[in-house]
Amino acid sequence: MTQQEDTLGGAATRPPADNGAFLQVRELRVHFPTDDGVVRSVDDLSFSVARGKTLGIVGESGSGKSVTSLSIMGLHKKGTAKITGEILLDGQNLVGMAPDRVRQLRGKRMAMIFQDPLSAMHPFYTVGSQIIEAYRIHNKVTKAVARKHAIDLLDRVGIPNPKSRVDDYPHQFSGGMRQRAMIAMALSCDPDLLIADEPTTALDVTVQAQILDLIRDLQAEFNSAVVIITHDLGVVAELADDIMVMYAGRAVEYSSAADIFNSPQHPYTWGLLGSMPRLDRERTERLQPIKGTPPSLINVPEGCPFNPRCAYAGTNGDLSFTVRPEFRDVGGGHHIACHLEAQDRQRIWETEIRPKL
Amino acid sequence: MITYIIRRLFAAIVLLFVVSAVTFAIFFLMPKLVGASPETLATRYVGRAATADTVRETAERLGFYDPIYVQYWDWAKGIFVGADYSYGTGVEHCPAPCLGYSFRNNQPVFPDLMDRLPVTMSLAVGAAVLWLLGGVAVGTLSALRKGTIFDRAAMSISLAGVSLPIFFTGLLSLSIFSYGLGWTAVGGSYVPFLDNPGEWAYNLLLPWITLALLFSAQYARLTRAGMLETMNEDFIRTARAKGLTERTVVVRHGLRGALTPILTIFGLDVGLLLGGAILTESAFSLQGLGKYAIDGITNYDLPKVMGVTILAAFFVVLANLVVDLLYAVVDPRVRAK
Amino acid sequence: MSTKTETAAADRRLGEDLLVATDLQKHFPIRRGLLQRQVGAVQAVDGLTFSVKRGETLSLVGESGCGKTTTGRLLTRLIEPTGGKITLDGRDITHLSAGAMRPLRRDIQMIFQDPYGSLNPRHTVGAIIGAPFRLQKVKTEHGVKRAVQELLELVGLSPEHYNRYPHEFSGGQRQRIGIARTLALRPKVIVADEPVSALDVSIQAQVVNLMEDLQNEFDLTYVIIAHDLSVVRHVSDRVAVMYLGKIMELADRTSLYERPMHPYTVALLSAVPIPDTARRDNRERIRLSGDVPSPINPPSGCRFHTRCWKAQEVCKTTEPPLAELAPGHQAACHFPENTTKLTIDPTGSAA
Ligand SMILES: Nc1ncnc2c1ncn2[C@@H]1O[C@H](COP(=O)(O)OP(=O)(O)OP(=O)(O)O)[C@@H](O)[C@H]1O
Ligand SMILES: Nc1ncnc2c1ncn2[C@@H]1O[C@H](COP(=O)(O)OP(=O)(O)O)[C@@H](O)[C@H]1O
Ligand code: SF4
Ligand code: SF4
Numbered sequence A: 001m002t003q004q005e006d007t008l009g010g011a012a013t014r015p016p017a018d019n020g021a022f023l024q025v026r027e028l029r030v031h032f033p034t035d036d037g038v039v040r041s042v043d044d045l046s047f048s049v050a051r052g053k054t055l056g057i058v059g060e061s062g063s064g065k066s067v068t069s070l071s072i073m074g075l076h077k078k079g080t081a082k083i084t085g086e087i088l089l090d091g092q093n094l095v096g097m098a099p100d101r102v103r104q105l106r107g108k109r110m111a112m113i114f115q116d117p118l119s120a121m122h123p124f125y126t127v128g129s130q131i132i133e134a135y136r137i138h139n140k141v142t143k144a145v146a147r148k149h150a151i152d153l154l155d156r157v158g159i160p161n162p163k164s165r166v167d168d169y170p171h172q173f174s175g176g177m178r179q180r181a182m183i184a185m186a187l188s189c190d191p192d193l194l195i196a197d198e199p200t201t202a203l204d205v206t207v208q209a210q211i212l213d214l215i216r217d218l219q220a221e222f223n224s225a226v227v228i229i230t231h232d233l234g235v236v237a238e239l240a241d242d243i244m245v246m247y248a249g250r251a252v253e254y255s256s257a258a259d260i261f262n263s264p265q266h267p268y269t270w271g272l273l274g275s276m277p278r279l280d281r282e283r284t285e286r287l288q289p290i291k292g293t294p295p296s297l298i299n300v301p302e303g304c305p306f307n308p309r310c311a312y313a314g315t316n317g318d319l320s321f322t323v324r325p326e327f328r329d330v331g332g333g334h335h336i337a338c339h340l341e342a343q344d345r346q347r348i349w350e351t352e353i354r355p356k357l
Numbered sequence B: 001m002i003t004y005i006i007r008r009l010f011a012a013i014v015l016l017f018v019v020s021a022v023t024f025a026i027f028f029l030m031p032k033l034v035g036a037s038p039e040t041l042a043t044r045y046v047g048r049a050a051t052a053d054t055v056r057e058t059a060e061r062l063g064f065y066d067p068i069y070v071q072y073w074d075w076a077k078g079i080f081v082g083a084d085y086s087y088g089t090g091v092e093h094c095p096a097p098c099l100g101y102s103f104r105n106n107q108p109v110f111p112d113l114m115d116r117l118p119v120t121m122s123l124a125v126g127a128a129v130l131w132l133l134g135g136v137a138v139g140t141l142s143a144l145r146k147g148t149i150f151d152r153a154a155m156s157i158s159l160a161g162v163s164l165p166i167f168f169t170g171l172l173s174l175s176i177f178s179y180g181l182g183w184t185a186v187g188g189s190y191v192p193f194l195d196n197p198g199e200w201a202y203n204l205l206l207p208w209i210t211l212a213l214l215f216s217a218q219y220a221r222l223t224r225a226g227m228l229e230t231m232n233e234d235f236i237r238t239a240r241a242k243g244l245t246e247r248t249v250v251v252r253h254g255l256r257g258a259l260t261p262i263l264t265i266f267g268l269d270v271g272l273l274l275g276g277a278i279l280t281e282s283a284f285s286l287q288g289l290g291k292y293a294i295d296g297i298t299n300y301d302l303p304k305v306m307g308v309t310i311l312a313a314f315f316v317v318l319a320n321l322v323v324d325l326l327y328a329v330v331d332p333r334v335r336a337k
Numbered sequence C: 001m002s003t004k005t006e007t008a009a010a011d012r013r014l015g016e017d018l019l020v021a022t023d024l025q026k027h028f029p030i031r032r033g034l035l036q037r038q039v040g041a042v043q044a045v046d047g048l049t050f051s052v053k054r055g056e057t058l059s060l061v062g063e064s065g066c067g068k069t070t071t072g073r074l075l076t077r078l079i080e081p082t083g084g085k086i087t088l089d090g091r092d093i094t095h096l097s098a099g100a101m102r103p104l105r106r107d108i109q110m111i112f113q114d115p116y117g118s119l120n121p122r123h124t125v126g127a128i129i130g131a132p133f134r135l136q137k138v139k140t141e142h143g144v145k146r147a148v149q150e151l152l153e154l155v156g157l158s159p160e161h162y163n164r165y166p167h168e169f170s171g172g173q174r175q176r177i178g179i180a181r182t183l184a185l186r187p188k189v190i191v192a193d194e195p196v197s198a199l200d201v202s203i204q205a206q207v208v209n210l211m212e213d214l215q216n217e218f219d220l221t222y223v224i225i226a227h228d229l230s231v232v233r234h235v236s237d238r239v240a241v242m243y244l245g246k247i248m249e250l251a252d253r254t255s256l257y258e259r260p261m262h263p264y265t266v267a268l269l270s271a272v273p274i275p276d277t278a279r280r281d282n283r284e285r286i287r288l289s290g291d292v293p294s295p296i297n298p299p300s301g302c303r304f305h306t307r308c309w310k311a312q313e314v315c316k317t318t319e320p321p322l323a324e325l326a327p328g329h330q331a332a333c334h335f336p337e338n339t340t341k342l343t344i345d346p347t348g349s350a351a
């Protein structure tokens, strides 16, 4: 059960090598040289998102989600990150592109929403002026026209009374309204790609539900490609078409959302599902945590980076400890990076994991 | 907001009262505590060969027999309603903002202060403009080029600037800008701005540079620290994510955030300097408030000292008030409070 | 009383009220103007009545700012209540002075929301966990160090961690240190403020399991403050749903999650994202609009009426009492859901 040839860019596989998708990331590596050693924050990551589709990236903190999104946006500080691989936005490679050309794409063709909307907005400028600024960089219009656009956007994202709230400062907005305003700002130039990095982590459930609804509606309207990054499997289940699970800077599993929830194949994904108490199932007596803690990205374990925490690491001799498992298609575009044989995965999922969820 | 201003004003008045009372107490009470009698005090203000009667008379005239609070009350009342001073044969009226008469030459203090204020003001304001521009520019560049040679050089020089005595920097700038480049006058004379702006600046340039060197070093360090912090804020990342040019990001988003705390210190520094830049004025023999204060101290001319102190305190308090109000203008979060 | 009889007695009394709050209130004054006169108050906690039974886990849930942390701090007497009464094991502790409270601190301990902020970065783990022994002048059999090392093992850390500093630990480990510190004095009640919200899911599950094990081992009573409804269902025996400083619904876990009566509870549950794509489209959703109103000027009548889809005129004028609508199931609503009685008397005489 190996289709190694498929990983190398065959047209048959769906996600990582979806030629023609609006955003294609290929073999992305982002390394930070530091005094303690090289931090391998992202190591050989490939994925793609088409217009109108949503990709969910899930992983624990420190797994490289934000670093990935900042790499796409070209927002790493000058000289800190060493980025290799390809990031194709509508066919143009952003890696190695002149910074000023990337800047012109930012905000216009790709936009981003951040986790903490309070600190992500400038405290000294009104919400309106921050949206107007975003619009006027890329559109040569008068202030009055831009202001009208800002009011329309605020109205569109559900801010009541946008005509007067446009002149409020961020601190006068509630957390949910700030995130709405951030979304309005990101959408001001009608971007083709929207990246949302933990857009609801700082919000209450009720407000989170509102924001997720909003993102879903807006995507239907703007038909943009959306990447939603979160540590909450529930959130991606609400929105994503495809899901990529990250661990220690690498993708460990990548498939359609339905596959990830109905027939996950990777031990780490199993672990995540087992750790989560769930409202939609009978209450389990006990949660099934993953033992240990995520590795330091300076000293990523040999072989499979998950091996110190994996209950099945010994199944294939010492393969998991010595050889890095290849990220490969195991059928129908379902990608995983694990040495387990297909029948073992099947058996473990059916007999050991699923019954306990 | 209105109650905020009123509260600040109220606090300012209380503060002025406290400062004047404390200064008064120090200068009028201290000699008493170490056992000097009113007569001993008075001997300082009469000729060397004065009789005991003259001394007593002088002590009487200067109010030294009154209890301290009465003396303070008389002095403070003078500020609001003016005072009458008897001297020799007649009685002199000193009109409303009366800060007393010099013990030495019987001149009212307030007009003297007003004569010297323009000198100090010119010095302070000119230097402030220089150091603010210089310090902020250097600090910003340093922050943006953190770790480069420019940054290290700027920070080393600014460390020197903060720690070197003003006489040294004064001499240094004298040799560079006057003797070397010939840009400035050697110093010492003051030409009022309205008489001849060119001459005014030409004569003051050297003290300005000297004073500005001292302060801009500190401002460069503060700006650098503030910029480093602000440029790491999330909102800077948002600004970049919008596609703003780096320049707009730095100026409109970075500096705007970083300069707010510097504003506070700037206000206080200018306020302090308006009360007299003692060292600079002495170094360049400018007849400003600082020089006046020095004269007062060396001659035991207490009303002079009180006058400068109260004026300086007034400026500091005023600067504080202005800074607070500016803060509310600059930072909308303060306005809400 | 010797330890043995105490345990036996504890067993006997399992299930009786250990910690009782009656009409508990905390208003934080707001001062304004020239004279700093009080112009209003943040009604952070406004009339809570509930009891915590020996050996059970009671959870407080609700949106940010609804007064959960304030309640926790009141129960542990870290702040002074504005009104109402708290009893611990039958003893009125509402207004005990800090000095009088000190011996009781052994019985009631708090775990804090932020595992980063609540440990002094300049103290070693040994000093942090050993502090309660020293403060309370407790004698330990083999010295404080041994006792601390045993605690470290108990919470799944290694005794070698004794001399390390908090910054050397991950979030989950820090939370374990916090738990070890509270366990030092073998408390009866632990009030845990969001013990797992800052942690990653896999680590969160480890800490949840640890807390369960410790509860069984030491007959602990927990008051757990949380906002994650899935975690709350997993850990609690009973759940109190709070909104703007008041309890909206209080019931045992099963009834609350299966038959929520208060519209707010229904909305909260419906907002929880479910990790199952199959449910995505056919799930019934109730979306609350807007945000929680300010606790300075809470809405009249039922505090939830500004966001409630069932609100009627009476909700704006008359506050519904927290009434027992089914055995062990209290809710404060004029038009509750999931009840055979369609409406209750809006004037509140049903209470
Ligand atoms: N010391 C204080 N002074 C004034 N108001 C306060 C104070 N402490 C808390 N509050 C207010 O009381 C209300 C309840 O706060 P509390 O911290 O109990 O909320 P919470 O339910 O724990 O929220 P979260 O989920 O965000 O932790 C809030 O409106 C808060 O702003
Ligand atoms: N500028 C940087 N220098 C060094 N290491 C970094 C830098 N930015 C991020 N990292 C490291 O990269 C890893 C991934 O970080 P991040 O993408 O932020 O994680 P998350 O998945 O929680 O978003 C972390 O170990 C983080 O410490
Ligand atoms: S490769 Fe081995 S260690 Fe890694 S996930 Fe698969 S079984 Fe576990
Ligand atoms: S009392 Fe009225 S407003 Fe309040 S929850 Fe019930 S129905 Fe809604």
Ligand SMILES: [Mg+2]
Binding pocket: A065, A066, A197, A198
């Ligand atoms: Mg992140």
Ligand SMILES: [Mg+2]
Binding pocket: C068, C069, C070, C113, C193
């Ligand atoms: Mg709290």
